[in-house]
Amino acid sequence: MEKKIAVIRGDGIGVEIVNQALRVLDKIAEKYGHTFRYVDVTAGGCAIDAFGEPLPEKELQKCLDSDSVLLGAVGGPKWDTLEGSQRPERALLGVRQALGLFANIRPSCLFKALENACPLKQEIIEGGLDLVIVRELIGGAYFGKREILQTEGGKTAYDTMIYSEMEVERIGRVAFETARKRRGKLTSVDKANVLESSRLWREVMHRLKDEYPDVEYSDMLVDNTAMQLVRNPGQFDVIVTENMFGDILSDEASMITGSIGMIPSSSLGEGSRGMYEPIHGSAPDIAGQNKANPIATILSAAMMLLYSFDAPQECRDIENAVEKALADGYRTGDIMSEGKKLVSCSEMGDIILANL
Numbered sequence: 001m002e003k004k005i006a007v008i009r010g011d012g013i014g015v016e017i018v019n020q021a022l023r024v025l026d027k028i029a030e031k032y033g034h035t036f037r038y039v040d041v042t043a044g045g046c047a048i049d050a051f052g053e054p055l056p057e058k059e060l061q062k063c064l065d066s067d068s069v070l071l072g073a074v075g076g077p078k079w080d081t082l083e084g085s086q087r088p089e090r091a092l093l094g095v096r097q098a099l100g101l102f103a104n105i106r107p108s109c110l111f112k113a114l115e116n117a118c119p120l121k122q123e124i125i126e127g128g129l130d131l132v133i134v135r136e137l138i139g140g141a142y143f144g145k146r147e148i149l150q151t152e153g154g155k156t157a158y159d160t161m162i163y164s165e166m167e168v169e170r171i172g173r174v175a176f177e178t179a180r181k182r183r184g185k186l187t188s189v190d191k192a193n194v195l196e197s198s199r200l201w202r203e204v205m206h207r208l209k210d211e212y213p214d215v216e217y218s219d220m221l222v223d224n225t226a227m228q229l230v231r232n233p234g235q236f237d238v239i240v241t242e243n244m245f246g247d248i249l250s251d252e253a254s255m256i257t258g259s260i261g262m263i264p265s266s267s268l269g270e271g272s273r274g275m276y277e278p279i280h281g282s283a284p285d286i287a288g289q290n291k292a293n294p295i296a297t298i299l300s301a302a303m304m305l306l307y308s309f310d311a312p313q314e315c316r317d318i319e320n321a322v323e324k325a326l327a328d329g330y331r332t333g334d335i336m337s338e339g340k341k342l343v344s345c346s347e348m349g350d351i352i353l354a355n356l
């Protein structure tokens with residue numbers, strides 16, 4: 001295969017971790033006879049410094065002209081005081097919106113070698129932990145009408161959680177399809193006992209479930225889901241939910257795997273193009289020190305191979321190489337524990353490459 005990949009290194013540790021992921025992609029290309037061409041995109045804080053805005057049109061266009069996008073992280077204290085529309089994070093929303101990326105897929109998998117990094121008791125994680133959260137990404141309260149009003153008694157603010165049937169149906173289909181590729185179990189999370197938007201969400205999901213009789217479907221209220229994730233996370237395979245609930249639950253789910261430096265994610269739209277990124281930020285406290293864990297970004301590149309390029313074998317190959325590095329006792333600082341071998345960001349890259 002021949003693919004053009006837009007590469008947003010971004011800010012902070014973004015440069016270091018993306019460089020390791022590209023080395024891994026190059027090795028995969030060599031091994032399987034593929035060609036990956038990389039197009040550098042300047043976005044985030046570095047684009048504010050270079051061009052005065054987080055996502056210039058010509059940089060966005062490079063993403064639109066590519067088969068997929070790989071992102072490190074954006075942001076940092078240098079740009080923290082800028083007004084909302086000028087902040088580095090705007091670049092992410094800009095790419096998501098322009099590419100119509102409405103589905104965020106975030107796996108939470110506890111690697112056997114990292115079990116002691118999990119904050120839950122051993123008996124709770126005995127059965128393993130391997131779930132995926134499918135989060136709606138461009139609807140709901142984060143995109144609805146919002147306002148702060150001057151009223152008589154002081155200020156009043158509101159946000160509107162809004163969903164159309166079409167928006168629920170398209171994310172629902174991604175979730176059912178994802179469940180089909182995994183263990184065939186889907187939990188739809190809402191707050192249908194209180195919210196109208198959740199009642200519509202549930203109505204559409206129930207309509208869809210009849211089309212996917214091979215998927216074992218259930219509904220769960222969001223408050224109960226937050227509790228079940230720490231009580232018995234092994235019960236979940238795929239969770240589908242709206243934007244804000246997904247934002248919160250996916251951070252909870254990632255925490256129980258032990259480290260933020262381990263978790264990849266992908267954002268998908270109607271076609272095969274997606275944006276792939278680690279769930280963590282630019283980690284300004286360790287930027288430029290070759291200390292960052294590159295695994296989340298390397299696994300994001302693996303997800304790109306699976307979801308955008310339909311290359312499951314190549315994806316599995318990378319996952320196995322990562323698992324072996326951990327099983328052999330290699331750790332970056334964030335996942336270090338007694339008796340293990342501490343390595344730098346680039347050394348972790350070397351070890352994973354060698355395993356490939």
Ligand code: NAD
Binds near residue numbers: 092260261281283334
């Ligand atoms: P963060 O995820 O950058 O860092 C939180 C903590 O986790 C830090 O101690 C950091 O050192 C550690 N950490 C994160 N990734 C790591 C890795 N790969 N290896 C080792 N340790 C790692 O979150 P934050 O400090 O709240 O945010 C820093 C900046 O990143 C902010 O400007 C924020 O807006 C931005 N941010 C960007 C994204 C994104 O680009 N998608 C996401 C979240 C935050």
